[in-house]
Amino acid sequence: ETGVTQSPTHLIKTRGQQVTLRCSSQSGHNTVSWYQQALGQGPQFIFQYYREEENGRGNFPPRFSGLQFPNYSSELNVNALELDDSALYLCASSLALGKNTEAFFGQGTRLTVV
Amino acid sequence: TQLLEQSPQFLSIQEGENLTVYCNSSSVFSSLQWYRQEPGEGPVLLVTVVTGGEVKKLKRLTFQFGDARKDSSLHITAAQTGDTGLYLCAGENNNNNDMRFGAGTRLTVKP
Numbered sequence: 005e006t007g008v009t010q011s012p013t014h015l016i017k018t019r020g021q022q023v024t025l026r027c028s029s030q031s032g033h034n035t036v037s038w039y040q041q042a043l044g045q046g047p048q049f050i051f052q053y054y055r056e057e058e059n060g061r062g063n064f065p066p067r068f069s070g071l072q073f074p075n076y077s078s079e080l081n082v083n084a085l086e087l088d089d090s091a092l093y094l095c096a097s098s099l100a101l102g103k104n105t106e107a108f109f110g111q112g113t114r115l116t117v118v
Numbered sequence: 119t120q121l122l123e124q125s126p127q128f129l130s131i132q133e134g135e136n137l138t139v140y141c142n143s144s145s146v147f148s149s150l151q152w153y154r155q156e157p158g159e160g161p162v163l164l165v166t167v168v169t170g171g172e173v174k175k176l177k178r179l180t181f182q183f184g185d186a187r188k189d190s191s192l193h194i195t196a197a198q199t200g201d202t203g204l205y206l207c208a209g210e211n212n213n214n215n216d217m218r219f220g221a222g223t224r225l226t227v228k229p
Contacts, residue, residue: 008160037216046122046206046219047161060216094160107217109153109160 007031008097010110017085017117025080025113029097035059036078037107038070041092053078090117121145122207122220130226135197139223141207142189148210150183150190151217155204164192197227 007030017023029036035054039047049062053072067083076097082089092114096107122143131137141150149168153161165174167183167190174181180193194201204224208217 039219044221046221049216049218052216062216096160106163106166109162111158111160
């Protein structure tokens with residue numbers, strides 16, 4: 005049990021729709037990173053938020069956006085869903101930026117786009 | 119595109135056997151982490167290695183970081199069915215704040 009919770013656990017959406025995924029970080033953690041994990045692949049970095057500001061972004065289009073709130077919880081928004089967006093979306097929280105900090109993952113949200 | 123290459127992709131062994139899985143890259147990392155992920159769950163951190171040549175042991179698991187900090191290995195002694203899962207390595211470098219993951223090795227330990 006990492007203390008990182010994600011909601012919902014499963015979601016089915018139609019192509020073209022928009023989706024919001026939520027992540028509650030571990031108590032005291034101010035950094036949240038989001039990852040997309042397609043079937044049979046490792047997690048791919050989407051972006052990271054530190055103290056409500058985006059702090060690094062992977063190779064994902066602008067229709068992937070995010071927010072971090074004052075309590076350090078976070079949202080991932082995806083607009084104009086495509087079939088290839090079907091994946092497990094993971095968030096990971098950590099105490100601070102910097103090197104060798106331990107990240108704790110939530111259980112993920114399984115998104116299916118039909 | 120995976121910056122970190124993990125091998126083998128799949129491994130199926132009998133309980134009690136030993137195994138080694140590998141994580142290789144052409145990039146240098148300030149640290150490298152190993153995770154284990156079970157179906158429907160997020161990855162769980164096993165170990166972080168920081169120093170080139172470092173060896174860490176966690177019960178039956180031995181982790182090694184290459185001297186040049188580009189590669190790593192995970193050795194499991196006397197595997198148990200509970201070791202079954204997806205083993206992921208992830209590298210962190212000095213320029214980025216994100217971790218880059220390999221595609222993982224899916225280990226199945228049969229009774």
